[in-house]
Every structure is written in C-alpha cells, then in structure tokens.
Amino acid sequence: MQDNFIPFHRPSIGQEEISAVQQVLESHWLTTGPVTQQFEREFADFVGCKYAVAVNSCTAALHLALEAIGIRAGDEVLVPTYTFAATAEVVVYLGATPVLCDSVAGGFNIDPVDAARKVTPRTRAIIGVHMAGEPCNLQALRDLADRNSIHLIEDAAHAIPASYCGRRIGSISEVTAFSFYATKTITTGEGGMLTTNDEVYAKRASVMRLHGISGDAWKRYTNQGSWYYEIVDAGFKANMPDLLAALGRAQLKKAETFCKRRREIADLYFRRLAGVDELEMPPVGDANVEHSWHLFILRLRSEMLTVGRNQLIQELKEGGIGTSVHFIPLHLHPYYRDRYGYRPGDLPNAEDAFARCISLPIYPDMTDAEVDRVAGAVEHFVQKNCRRVPACAS
Numbered sequence: 001m002q003d004n005f006i007p008f009h010r011p012s013i014g015q016e017e018i019s020a021v022q023q024v025l026e027s028h029w030l031t032t033g034p035v036t037q038q039f040e041r042e043f044a045d046f047v048g049c050k051y052a053v054a055v056n057s058c059t060a061a062l063h064l065a066l067e068a069i070g071i072r073a074g075d076e077v078l079v080p081t082y083t084f085a086a087t088a089e090v091v092v093y094l095g096a097t098p099v100l101c102d103s104v105a106g107g108f109n110i111d112p113v114d115a116a117r118k119v120t121p122r123t124r125a126i127i128g129v130h131m132a133g134e135p136c137n138l139q140a141l142r143d144l145a146d147r148n149s150i151h152l153i154e155d156a157a158h159a160i161p162a163s164y165c166g167r168r169i170g171s172i173s174e175v176t177a178f179s180f181y182a183t184k185t186i187t188t189g190e191g192g193m194l195t196t197n198d199e200v201y202a203k204r205a206s207v208m209r210l211h212g213i214s215g216d217a218w219k220r221y222t223n224q225g226s227w228y229y230e231i232v233d234a235g236f237k238a239n240m241p242d243l244l245a246a247l248g249r250a251q252l253k254k255a256e257t258f259c260k261r262r263r264e265i266a267d268l269y270f271r272r273l274a275g276v277d278e279l280e281m282p283p284v285g286d287a288n289v290e291h292s293w294h295l296f297i298l299r300l301r302s303e304m305l306t307v308g309r310n311q312l313i314q315e316l317k318e319g320g321i322g323t324s325v326h327f328i329p330l331h332l333h334p335y336y337r338d339r340y341g342y343r344p345g346d347l348p349n350a351e352d353a354f355a356r357c358i359s360l361p362i363y364p365d366m367t368d369a370e371v372d373r374v375a376g377a378v379e380h381f382v383q384k385n386c387r388r389v390p391a392c393a394s
C-alpha cells in the first residue's frame with residue numbers, strides 16, 4: 001500500500017477504547033454481562049428511548065425487531081431497494097416477502113409514494129432506512145403505516161447520531177436497529193443495538209437474542225444467578241459480549257465529537273465541489289433533520305462527462321484514494337431477480353442513483369489536507385473528462 005494512501009475508512013480508536021477492553025479482559029468476564037448492561041443504559045439515554053438491547057449486529061437487531069412485532073410466513077414487508085443486503089434478508093429469515101420500493105427522485109431514501117402503491121392486504125410492516133445518515137421522511141412513513149395499520153421499523157445503521165424534528169433517531173418508531181460494524185460512525189468491530197419504547201418488544205428481543213432463554217440468562221454463571229433456566233421459544237444467538245460493549249461505551253462518549261468532524265468534512269467537500277456542474281452533491285435533508293454524515297455520496301452528471309463512475313473509482317485508486325459504492329439496489333442482484341422476478345427498469349430512481357454514485361472517504365481522523373487531496377483529484381477527473389470545451393469545472 002502507498003504511504004500516502006487515503007483509505008475509504010479508518011476507525012478512530014484511542015487509548016480510551018484500548019483501556020476499556022483491557023479492563024474487561026482483566027475482569028475475567030468476557031461475554032454479555034455488566035458492561036453490556038451499562039452500554040444499553042447509556043445508549044438508551046443517548047438516543048432518548050426507554051429500552052436498548054445490545055446484539056452482535058444490526059442485522060440481528062432488524063431480525064429481532066421483525067420477530068418481536070410478529071412478522072410471520074406469508075407476510076409482506078416494504079423495504080427500500082436502495083439499501084444493504086441485511087434490510088431485506090431478515091424479512092426472508094421469517095418466511096415473509098420483502099417488497100422492494102423505489103427511492104425518491106434525486107435522493108437515496110425510500111419514496112413513500114412508491115411504498116404506498118405497493119401496499120397489499122398482506123403488508124404488515126415498512127422499514128425506513130436512513131441512507132448515508134440522512135433521516136428518511138418519517139412523517140410520511142408514519143402516515144402510511146397508520147393509514148394501513150402496519151408497523152414502522154427503522155434501519156438506522158448509518159444514523160448515529162441523527163435526528164428528525166428535534167428527536168434523536170432511535171426514539172421515534174416502534175423499533176429501531178443500529179450498527180456498530182467496523183466502518184460505521186461508532187464501532188465495536190461487529191455489533192448492533194435495538195431500541196424501542198415498548199416494554200413488550202424489548203423483553204421479547206432480550207429473550208430471543210439468547211436462545212429464547214427466559215430472564216437474565218447470562219447471569220447464570222454469576223454469584224447472583226442460578227443454574228436453572230427455561231427455554232420459552234427457539235431463539236437465536238445474537239448477544240453482545242462485554243468485550244465489545246466496552247469498546248462501544250468508549251465510542252459512544254465520542255459520538256458527538258465524531259459527528260462534528262464529519263460535518264466539517266462534508267462542508268469542506270461542499271465548498272470545493274458544489275460549484276462543479278458535472279457533479280451532483282448528496283441530499284442534506286430539510287430543516288427538520290440532522291444528518292450523521294456516515295457517507296458522502298457524490299453523483300456524476302454522466303451526460304456531461306465522457307467517462308463514468310467506474311473510471312473515477314479507478315483513477316482515484318491509482319492516485320492513492322479509496323472509495324466505495326453504496327449500494328447496488330437489491331432488485332438488481334441475482335437473488336431478487338431470480339426469486340421475485342425483479343428486472344432492470346423496475347425501480348428507476350434507485351437505478352439512476354446507483355449508476356452515477358461514488359462514496360468519498362469521510363471519517364473523523366481525516367485531515368483537511370486529505371479532504372483537499374480527494375476533492376482535488378475529483379476536480380481533476382472532471383476537468384480531464386468533461387464534454388464542455390475549453391477547460392471546465394474552473
């Protein structure tokens with residue numbers, strides 16, 4: 001790897017995280033225990049909800065959320081096509097059908113109008129995803145859910161911390177799922193959290209995350225616990241160990257500082273690139289929302305350029321800059337094509353965004369000089385490949 005390579009992501013891990021993990025190692029209690037409980041309380045306080053249930057991934061949190069609200073075989077769940085595999089696969093785990101919906105024109109989040117068109121008598125829930133950290137239109141989704149007596153779940157894998165109408169994401173809908181995957185805004189390497197204000201959902205998720213064992217199953221090896229336990233349902237193995245919760249607690253303390261720096265970086269990109277006609281900036285949301293800036297997704301105006309997004313990725317890579325693409329819409333993947341019959345052209349707004357998008361590096365440890373180098377490399381690409389003559393993007 002080049003010395004001056006700017007990776008797509010670099011986690012911000014400091015001495016606080018290292019010491020916290022070391023303390024857990026030295027405590028001899030490695031799996032779910034008191035540190036996980038503390039993390040749950042602190043996370044619930046942070047987002048402003050009643051209950052937080054720590055799990056080993058956002059995928060598990062989504063799975064447990066759908067299980068808790070009662071999704072069953074034969075049900076349909078509305079899911080944006082513009083998301084990661086996890087959002088829809090959890091619907092399939094329960095024998096239900098994910099019904100894929102288009103994005104809003106010009107954006108990445110689910111289009112409530114398209115979602116409304118896809119409601120059938122079998123529809124039981126809708127999952128809103130806050131793509132890149134931009135809160136989706138929760139009011140429109142709530143109205144849709146209420147009109148059709150269906151549940152609203154949020155996939156907030158990208159949205160720590162983000163808010164909608166002055167309320168933190170995680171405190172609003174029936175159940176919300178967060179991710180602490182390695183590239184997320186706060187990380188435990190792998191991990192997730194389910195939040196809810198509903199005691200019944202919280203209890204069900206707590207039991208099902210650890211084999212369907214009733215009560216505080218993890219306590220059975222402590223001096224307060226008992227060897228006796230009862231299995232009340234066929235649960236899953238999705239609990240978060242204290243080792244990871246220790247990392248999570250240290251990261252959560254920094255979440256607001258991290259987000260402030262992400263915003264500064266987004267502003268720097270806007271200042272440098274917003275005036276370049278050949279580029280379309282990411283949606284920032286309206287005055288009601290606060291973006292977490294997990295991702296900075298630029299779109300090329302392909303008709304104004306002689307080459308496309310893939311060439312930009314290649315050239316940035318050759319220049320020592322890592323990028324990514326978020327996401328290939330689910331309906332374009334072989335599984336969704338073959339199992340549900342989706343075809344290219346079915347969800348045009350999502351396909352258009354995907355064809356032209358590139359995610360630039362954005363993370364708290366990025367220096368202004370690195371942001372400047374990325375923006376400069378993008379400007380250089382546009383100047384070299386634009387259809388306008390003479391020199392453009394000046």
Ligand SMILES: Cc1ncc(COP(=O)(O)O)c(C=O)c1O
Nearest residue numbers: 057058059084086157179180181
């Ligand atoms: C939108 C979205 N939902 C869910 C997930 C799954 O998160 P995890 O890896 O924690 O299961 C991801 C992961 O990248 C994601 O981007």
